[in-house]
Amino acid sequence: MGKDLKEKIGDIEEKFLHFRLDKPFRLPPKTFGQKAADWITEWAGSWTFIISIGVLLFIWMSINTAWLLFGRSWDPYPFILLNFILSTLAAVQAPIILMSQNRTSQKDRARAEYDYAVNRKAEKEIREIKNQLNKIENVVSGRKK
Numbered sequence: 001m002g003k004d005l006k007e008k009i010g011d012i013e014e015k016f017l018h019f020r021l022d023k024p025f026r027l028p029p030k031t032f033g034q035k036a037a038d039w040i041t042e043w044a045g046s047w048t049f050i051i052s053i054g055v056l057l058f059i060w061m062s063i064n065t066a067w068l069l070f071g072r073s074w075d076p077y078p079f080i081l082l083n084f085i086l087s088t089l090a091a092v093q094a095p096i097i098l099m100s101q102n103r104t105s106q107k108d109r110a111r112a113e114y115d116y117a118v119n120r121k122a123e124k125e126i127r128e129i130k131n132q133l134n135k136i137e138n139v140v141s142g143r144k145k
Contacts, residue, residue: 034103044097061082
């Protein structure tokens with residue numbers, strides 16, 4: 001009974017592996033929102049973005065501080081408007097980065113499942129080769145099972 005069950009499970013596994021591996025590995029196409037989230041995440045995580053924000057902040061504070069001497073500053077020290085803009089940027093960027101990370105984890109999970117299926121199939125084939133080699137060895141040595 002146990003051997004029959006193992007054979008049935010093996011047959012089911014084999015059908016599953018062939019089903020999974022018959023098709024080439026492809027990820028589902030990205031939606032517009034996923035493409036946008038990936039692009040924003042790539043751009044926001046680049047040195048270009050970091051340097052651009054640094055230069056922009058320096059210019060904003062320099063102009064406001066210089067104009068404050070003439071009484072014409074649009075965002076006087078402590079730069080409340082700048083603080084609001086940066087807070088809004090952070091509030092919008094955080095969920096976008098999380099969306100991109102979720103997409104990346106989905107890709108990683110799909111690749112891991114595919115790799116697992118490939119490894120299981122390779123393991124099964126190696127077992128079959130080993131059994132064939134054992135049979136050949138038995139025939140060559142004159143022993144039969």
